[in-house]
Amino acid sequence: MLGILSKHRSSILMALGLAAFIVYLGVFIRFDSLLELLSSLNLGQYALYYTIAIAALILSVSFDSLIWYYLLQGLQVRMKLAKVVLYNWIGNFVEMVIPCETVCGEVTRIYLAQKDIKSKVGTSAAPVITSRILSTIVYTVGLFVGSMTLVATQKMPLYLLGTLLLISIGTVGMIGVIFYLALKEGAAEKLVGFVTRIIKIITKNQAKLEQRKEKVQQSLYSLTEAFQTYKKHPKILIKPAVFAVIAWLFTLLVYLMVFYSLNFTSISLVEVAVVYCVASTVETLTSGFPVGAVEITMINLYSALNVPLVIAGAATTLTRLLTFWVQVLVGYPILQLTGLKQVLKSD
Secondary structure, three states: OHHHOOHHHHHHHHHHHHHHHHHHHHHHHOHHHHHHHHHOOOHHHHHHHHHHHHHHHHHHHHHHHHHHHHHHHHOOOOOOHHHHHHHHHHHHHHHHHOOOOHHHHHHHHHHHHHHHHOOOHHHHHHHHHHHHHHHHHHHHHHHHHHHHHHHHOOOOOHHHHHHHHHHHHHHHHHHHHHHHHHHOOOHHHHHHHHHHHHHHHHOOOHHHHHHHHHHHHHHHHHHHHHHHHHHHOHHHHHHHHHHHHHHHHHHHHHHHHHHHHOOOOOOOHHHHHHHHHHHHHHHHHOOOOOOOHHHHHHHHHHHHOOOOHHHHHHHHHHHHHHHHHHHHHHHHHHHHHOOHHHHHHHO
């Protein structure tokens, strides 16, 4: 499965994005200003708050794993919590290094779950997709409420409001489409039929196409069946929804504690929430360049919220060190130690 990953391509894209970000820091913020800021910090205070940020990151991933774990349990599927956490770290790693963002990460989680529990694809996929939907709903609501709060308190420039509303509307639309395909009887099958008819026009191997269509329809049936279970028993979703909120709050704590480590306490949790939600959207939209676009967006958003540019640059660098590079550095050894790298490659 990881055959879709081109090591060299991913490395080149990350190197190019990192180079662009370094150039941006040098031109617009200047390295001497960053060094002056860092040299003025109280090391004890910096170490304390940055350690809290690291702990918050670990807790965020852990609670994110609990969403998936309890959604599996809701389908009467048993998987050890430790494995769910490990697979989640691996999924995060794949999201970071493969230029297709969340899609590859979710496919990896579905693949690992199916491999572990020997279930149908749909049964493995439903908890993963539902977990992503719950997390997306939480951060979309957070983005909307945060944006309205900042506009009401005149802390956010009006020119940003249109962009944030478009992001919210687009995300809600995407979630709506997923719900329609999952819950509307026959909707997914119609989509498969439509795609199949198009492929039939351009392919010669009709027998193989029909075979694949049958497999896809079987997977869609098990997926719809799993979603119907959640629909008929909504109580299953209560714990995962609560964990989604908690995971989101811990992620915001990562961002906030980085600012505190820099002795900058004039930024609010609401402002951090808006920047995080926008950065997450940009990360999805610019998945071909996992480094660079997100960092530059964050700095400009912080600046628009009246954070001094040098503080914005330092905070963004230290935050992304945790939310991107640490997840890469943790995920890769887990992939190696669990022996899953060869399993993924072979399939």
